[in-house]
Amino acid sequence: MSPRPPMRDIRLLDQPFLPGMLIGPFTQANKGLGGVCTFVGEVRFDQGVEALELTHYAPLTLPGMHALATQAFGRFDLMGLLMVHRVGMMRPGEPIVCVSAAALHRRDAIDAVDFCMDHLKSAAWFWKREKRAGEWRWVEPREADHSDLARWHDPI
Amino acid sequence: MSPRPPMRDIRLLDQPFLPGMLIGPFTQANKGLGGVCTFVGEVRFDQGVEALELTHYAPLTLPGMHALATQAFGRFDLMGLLMVHRVGMMRPGEPIVCVSAAALHRRDAIDAVDFCMDHLKSAAWFWKREKRAGEWRWVEPREADHSDLARWHDPI
Amino acid sequence: MITVVLLGKLADVAGAPSLSLQGPLDWAGLKAALPDTLAEALGDPRNRVALNGALIADTAALQAAAGDEIALLPPVSGG
Amino acid sequence: MITVVLLGKLADVAGAPSLSLQGPLDWAGLKAALPDTLAEALGDPRNRVALNGALIADTAALQAAAGDEIALLPPVSGG
Numbered sequence: 062m063s064p065r066p067p068m069r070d071i072r073l074l075d076q077p078f079l080p081g082m083l084i085g086p087f088t089q090a091n092k093g094l095g096g097v098c099t100f101v102g103e104v105r106f107d108q109g110v111e112a113l114e115l116t117h118y119a120p121l122t123l124p125g126m127h128a129l130a131t132q133a134f135g136r137f138d139l140m141g142l143l144m145v146h147r148v149g150m151m152r153p154g155e156p157i158v159c160v161s162a163a164a165l166h167r168r169d170a171i172d173a174v175d176f177c178m179d180h181l182k183s184a185a186w187f188w189k190r191e192k193r194a195g196e197w198r199w200v201e202p203r204e205a206d207h208s209d210l211a212r213w214h215d216p217i
Numbered sequence: 218m219s220p221r222p223p224m225r226d227i228r229l230l231d232q233p234f235l236p237g238m239l240i241g242p243f244t245q246a247n248k249g250l251g252g253v254c255t256f257v258g259e260v261r262f263d264q265g266v267e268a269l270e271l272t273h274y275a276p277l278t279l280p281g282m283h284a285l286a287t288q289a290f291g292r293f294d295l296m297g298l299l300m301v302h303r304v305g306m307m308r309p310g311e312p313i314v315c316v317s318a319a320a321l322h323r324r325d326a327i328d329a330v331d332f333c334m335d336h337l338k339s340a341a342w343f344w345k346r347e348k349r350a351g352e353w354r355w356v357e358p359r360e361a362d363h364s365d366l367a368r369w370h371d372p373i
Numbered sequence: 374m375i376t377v378v379l380l381g382k383l384a385d386v387a388g389a390p391s392l393s394l395q396g397p398l399d400w401a402g403l404k405a406a407l408p409d410t411l412a413e414a415l416g417d418p419r420n421r422v423a424l425n426g427a428l429i430a431d432t433a434a435l436q437a438a439a440g441d442e443i444a445l446l447p448p449v450s451g452g
Numbered sequence: 453m454i455t456v457v458l459l460g461k462l463a464d465v466a467g468a469p470s471l472s473l474q475g476p477l478d479w480a481g482l483k484a485a486l487p488d489t490l491a492e493a494l495g496d497p498r499n500r501v502a503l504n505g506a507l508i509a510d511t512a513a514l515q516a517a518a519g520d521e522i523a524l525l526p527p528v529s530g531g
Contacts, residue, residue, distance in 0.1 A: 080244075081237045081240065081241050084237065085237050088236075088257070092262075092310070093261070093262045093310075094259060095258065095259065095261050096256060096257060096258040096259065097256070097257045097259075098254070098255070098256045098330070099254070099255045099256075099257075100252060100253070100254045100255075100323060100326065100327060101244070101252060101253045101255075102251065102252040102323060103250060103251065103252065103253075105249070105251050105321070106248075106249045116380060116381065116384075118378065118380055118423070118444050118446060120423070120425075120426030120427075120442075120444070121423060121426060121428070121444075121446075124426075154248065154249075165261070167256060167258060167334055170256065171256060171327070171330065171331050171334070174254070174327065175327050175331075178323055178327070182449070186380075186446065186449045187449060187450065188380055188381030188382075188447070188449060188450055189449075189450035199381060199382045199385070199450065200450035201450065202419070202448035202449060202450060272459060272460065272463075274457065274459050274502070274523050274525060276502070276504075276505030276521075276523070277502060277505060277507070277523075277525075280505075338528070342525065342528045343528060343529065344459055344460030344461075344526070344528060344529055345528075345529035355460060355461045355464070355529065356529035357529065358498070358527035358528060358529060359529075
């Protein structure tokens with residue numbers, strides 16, 4: 062175990078970001094780690110989508126992400142956790158989410174990233190609009206985002 | 218699905234490397250991806266270990282890593298796979314392995330990295346020496362590296 | 374005044390991201406004070422309501438006074 | 453000549469990362485041609501043998517001629 066308190070970096074960004082600019086310093090800050098797992102999601106080039114806009118309700122979003130980080134620290138043996146999500150207007154190909162976990166052992170790092178990605182949508186709410194042929198349209202909810210979450214409901 | 222053939226970048230490096238210098242171009246090369254998952258393992262600061270040396274037998278190691286990549290491409294829906302392993306002399310804190318998978322969907326990217334990391338040890342053989350108090354000593358085999366592998370033996 | 378924050382498509386229905394209403398308001402009072410199309414859109418049982426940043430379990434329990442912020446949260450977008 | 457490549461601690465036992473031996477050699481001939489300590493270390497059944505870069509399933513089947521490369525591979529190190 063690391064003697065210092067675990068490092069937690071949770072951010073909502075309203076401007077484009079370069080994941081490497083976050084992950085490099087994050088890795089450097091966790092001296093003595095065994096491994097770092099990182100997931101970066103990008104806005105997909107879906108047929109005809111010119112832009113994507115994410116709206117959030119700040120009083121719920123950041124506390125939701127912090128609560129998720131607390132769960133992850135409780136469940137996995139982590140040295141550090143980075144969780145960054147874009148809001149605002151994005152173009153296809155831009156990073157939209159970056160989750161990085163540093164741990165002594167690779168299983169904790171990989172599983173923590175998997176867990177956070179599966180739960181981020183339910184922990185932090187985002188409303189999504191897509192622009193196609195110059196027109197903005199809200200993306201409707203899906204009934205079935207449950208199978209990913211169900212993977213984590215077994216007793217530990 | 219991407220129309221172009223999947224990108225495969227498999228390397229053994231005998232000099233220190235910066236994971237960011239590999240992952241940036243790898244991500245750029247996979248235009249249209251949904252997500253990239255990356256695991257970077259570092260040489261741990263184990264009690265008293267001053268340096269670590271990995272020896273390999275080249276005619277087996279690279280083909281073993283390519284065979285593992287082929288398995289991963291068959292098992293997961295991937296756009297690209299990067300698998301880089303250090304050989305030679307390393308110091309604690311230096312990156313020793315970097316596996317990165319790009320896919321349209323995050324589950325494929327995360328699971329492919331998990332799968333490759335679990336199988337890398339059996340796909341590519343490395344003999345490991347540790348230097349403690351100025352003396353080199355071979356790290357002995359462990360009987361139990363099987364539990365991680367057993368996770369993947371269920372029928373697909 | 375009570376601030377009513379409108380998220381997602383509810384902002385489009387209202388034509389604005391937030392409204393100011395006279396308090397105090399309970400759920401029935403809020404719906405009555407909102408434009409018809411918005412009050413109608415609130416009929417979707419998947420909507421959630423937050424008072425001062427905290428989700429409330431049951432809209433019947435809503436009691437907002439001057440200075441409070443009510444957020445009306447439609448279901449979030451799919452994957 | 454046949455090149456014998458020694459991996460891991462077998463290189464230490466031999467005092468060199470590789471040796472050159474006169475061919476042809478089968479498994480018994482190889483062990484007879486190696487220094488005693490190395491032949492003894494090869495008794496560990498966890499060792500594997502490769503001929504020209506390919507693992508061979510059974511050392512009894514080893515047949516190496518001039519120009520071939522035999523690799524002697526002790527068990528790999530634990531995680």
